[in-house]
Amino acid sequence: MPSFLRHLLSPLSLAGLVTILVVGLTLGVHTPGAGLRWAVLGLFLLLFAVHSQLPSREGVRLIAGVMQAVLAVAMVALEPRTGTAPILLVVLVAQLAEHWPPRVVLLIALAANVALYAVLKQAAFPQPLMIVLLYGGFQVFAALTAHYARSTALARDALARVNADLLATRALLADSARDAERLRLARELHDVAGHKLTAMRLNLRALAADPALAGRDGLLLAEQLSGELLTDIRQVVQSMRDDRGLDLDTALHALAAPFPRPRLQVQIAEGLRVTDPQLAETVLRLVQEALTNAARHADAGTVWLTMTKENSRLRIDIRDDGQRAERISEGNGIVGMRERLAVMQGELQLARTEHGGMHLIARLPA
Template sequence: MLRTRWLAPTAPMNIAVYVTWGVVALQPLLGAARGTLSLTGPTAVGLVALLSTVPLWWWRTRCSGGQSRAALLLVGLQALAVLCACWGLRNGAIPILLIIVAAQLGALCPMRRVAGLMLPVNLALLLILAQRWGWSDAVQSVLSTAAFQTFAALMTAYAHRAEDARDDMLRINGELLATRQLLLESTRGEERLRLSRELHDVVGHKLTALNLLLRLQARDNGRTPALDDCERLAGELLADVRGVVSTLREHDGIDLHGALQALVPAIPEPRVVLDLAPRVRVTGLAQAQTLLRCAQEGLTNAMRHSGAERVTIQLREADGGVVLEVDDDGTARALPTPGNGLRGMRERVEAVDGRLDFTLRAGGGLGLRVWLPQAVAA
């Protein structure tokens, strides 16, 4: 599950939750301040339970992003706290908080599971309200509350799916842009190579032949100012052609900078930092595709599974080859279990005689390192 910005403790939805609990808790707090609230045992338990729901919600938001069991446990504690508050405090607004509990479950579970989890909670609420108001009023109140719970859970589930779909769309769009950039760079590289060969093999050779003919003409018929100028111009032109060929040869290979920059999706978390050596190039399209796919897989895994806030992608030359490193500051404490994505990545790297390694960072997080041979030094 991708981390989403609205699950942060300071997100607008969470601020609205804090306000809701504050308003619901205001009446018993004011009653306690005026002395009109009798702090019996059940009342004290209810007041403490009501006030405990805000820190429970805050801890719930901190557990988002992969720790679903801990988040479900905290949601269950919130529901228990709300039921205790309903039992101890005679405040008809307290069942509203179960709507917030259902909204959280809508982001964590499928709707069938939400219904199964909320059913015993609502039955317990029915028993509590029936002792106070009678069965008729209690059933009516619980049914209306359950309807709002369903609405809140559905809205949260759809919002969560929409944000996940948006993040997936941005990621896929970034991958398509990166692939297009790589193909464009490959086409430009092939065109530079063709031009450099044509200049060297055709223009360069003909200028060399022209220079030799001018020297033979000067030897056989004597040197003249016009002949000397022609020989000088032919020599300068040949030097210029060789300079152009050398400049084109400096840019042999494929530049991955544009493709890696296009790969970074425009989403707030995790923050992606690119550290790309300015003149690193790879020899062919197969090597470039391998490095790009490894960067893509590493970034996707960091977004989906690590809970990282920062991902660093580094490209440099080392050990006679090109090195790509993807590091995150997530919560990984063990090396990943090879799945289809990791196995496919390793197969790609080994197909071009490269090496793939995973390391654990000292402060938490996972590092991916890919080395490919045949780096082209600019």
Template structure:
């Protein structure tokens, strides 16, 4: 009879341990702070299986399980909630030690204090680790923004130099070449010079030079605007996740620095949300010109709870876009996460 009861308790303990292990593996498989709707189920499974093991009889496994449970509680609750949760856990432990295991009050209180100290230590270590990780992530985001801004400033300087050079060629050199052609035509009407071959060659060279100059100015004008490919790549490179595939069309150029800054901030906020709130592993960013508008599409494979409630970041993005006469749409992505689509008039800031 005792052997059968011991075997039953052994199987019950194994089942409880397997339940705890399965729930713990589920916690490890999830991105930090991404349990969401099923986090309560996982938490109940961890707590229930841990206390089931404790209720079945004295075991050295219980303190370890309670420390692991404290780590999950530290992820789940704020400081006040964590304090209440740990007090509840150790109160239940005290009840089981005193009335289930029939140990003395001294042993029970000593055990609870010792186990509780380990739980608090584990929770604090996890909190500090999470805080350090959050600070490192913020530093990476700031570094990415600085690199993108520097790239944008470099591109702005190049664009300003192209514009200045095209104007100088058109207004100064073009004007003087036109004056030269007019003078050559006046000389050609002089009977004493009308038959000179050198005059005809000089007039032909002036025509060719003016045509070449207009071609150079036209080529410079074709590259008006700010190229954002390098700035977007620098924005995404320092981020550990998600991995971003970037596609920028050759004619997708921002009209000015304000429009370029808006597109960069939209991309940055979208990537930050994909990593921080969606737990995305991959993202796809595409900047293109469609008719008279610039379009930026950002898709990710993260998790999104619908209906989506925009936070301050998304609200700020929408305000930036609307101020420049554009639109911002948030829809489900075919990759499973969020699809962000921004559309700006090509000359929004001009």
């Protein structure tokens, strides 16, 4: 489902839409000035629906919020006697509290309520201050509800990220522990079994050289079997010493597992091995930040990760199917990526895919 519809059908947004439509039902159709009132309400509804899709940079979304406040007060001025138009301010404050810090919401709400009082006073509405205070109480309740809902969602996302981080780190640690245990067993086989088999074979050869025992089939067979066993043990030791690298594929999928969006698709070149735990940790953090950026800033559905070898260096390509601005601004996440890569003598390049998504290219010493 597109992000626009997903946000519009969320409980808070859906409640706001229903409330705005109910306010519209009180306006009437054939009353004088109904066309202007419906036009103002329609513009307010449109801005409410697209608010989350507007770019937050350059104050576009904030300007839209201020325009909604002006439209809500204008609705009160056009229909002061109905008494339902101030509800639009309650909806607006709840919407702003989902996207903006409390101080911004407070400033817009205060300005809108002062204007509301002035309009009601001008229209000779009885007890305008009481009306403003009453709707102000509703606004505070709506703002707190939206604020705590947003805080809960952010806390849930942060907890999911921490859990994913722990799962990925646990996968790497388990893989490192298996490698260490395999190396320990290889050393034990080489130092203990290999040493004793070598000594046994030397003794068998000495016995076979004794004229009294020379030519005995059993002795020759024992010497032959000891040689074969020693060769087999050396092959096992060599196989156990072979460094197969850390299992990055499992760790990366564990990192992305708790998130429903975006999905992570991993492609690691055949034969590519990462044996340095610090390098593996850097790759994990790079992918983690890329996933967070793709979900938070581009609403991507899929992230593709490709790891290859390029001129004795490790190349990591991360692409998403989100929508980015023409000019990619480097926030704290990208700066953190660059700093982490710099520690490993790596570098980072930014680009846009042909469909408007982000394309990260990282190069690290293999």
